Amino acid sequence: MAAPMVNAIYLVSAVNLRLMSPPVKRRPTGRHHGDLRNALLRAALDLVAERGPHGFTLAEASRRAGVSVAAPYKHFADRETLLAELATQGYREQRDRFAAALGSSDDPVEQLAAFASAYVRFAAQEPALFDITFHAGLDKSRFDELAAAGDEVARLLLPVSRRLAPDEDNAFDLLLRVAAAAHGLAVFLRQGLFGMGGEALADTEERAARTARDIARQNGT
Known part of the structure; x- marks a missing residue:
């Protein structure tokens, strides 16, 4: 009888140990x-x-x-590499938005106005991507894909400003002035200087479009 008794005690002890052991966290x-x-x-x-x-x-x-x-x-490889991938996404999102905006008109003045409006909308609707793309201080020479994505945006927009400028340098300067105006208005909107909510966004988009028209028309005179 001793052997069966020992085996029974062993079996009960083993079962109790399994029940008492905490589950393994995976x-x-x-x-x-x-x-x-x-x-x-x-x-x-x-x-x-x-x-x-x-x-x-x-x-x-x-x-x-x-x-x-x-x-x-x-x-x-590091934090900047992660941010560079997000900045690349930011440029690609901008390119898609700007391409849609340019398609709204055949008039280059109105196309630049639509671009400026879309720029403000991107900053408001994608604030984190906007900040990474423009305020992270990334060195584009380290990241070929990021540099290429930025170049794609420029290649999309420069043909529009060329239609209003006598040469390449003036076309680049025109585009830069329109983008700078839109960027400043976008930052002011983000800071709450024009109010909050959808109405403030709509007003700022229209303000950016008006400013772009003024710059473009002055460039042509």
């Missing part, structure tokens, strides 16, 4: 492989929205994404 795996890059990009974009493009570290982006602080280095 880390979620959804973001650790194919989705890691996008999870980090989303986390960084959220942090930029909260703190600006200089207000976070790569380690903070990792924690926000729910991954280890070593995980980002599988995809990004």
Whole structure:
């Protein structure tokens, strides 16, 4: 009888130990492989929205994404590389928006006005991408794809200003003045100087369009 009794005690003890042992916690795996890059990009974009493009570290982006602080280095050499990818997305989003705006008219003056309005709208609707694209201080010579995305925007817009300028230099200067005016108005809107909400955005878009028309018409006189 001794052997069966010992075996029974062993079996009961083993069952009790399994019941008493805490379950093993497994880390979620959804973001650790194919989705890691996008999870980090989303986390960084959220942090930029909260703190600006200089207000976070790569380690903070990792924690926000729910991954280890070593995980980002599988995809990004450093924080600037991550921001450069977001800035590239920003330029591509702008190009799509500006292309749609230019398609609203065949008149180059009105096309520049539509571009200026779309510029303000992008800044208001995509504030984090806007800040990364223009305020992160990225060195484009380090990032070929970022430089190429910026060049695509210029190649889209310069043919419009060329129709109103006598040469390449003047065409670039015209486009620069329109973009600078739109940028300033966009920043003022972001700072609340024109009020808040949809009405303020609509008013600022129209103000940017009027300013672009004035600049373009003065350039032609």
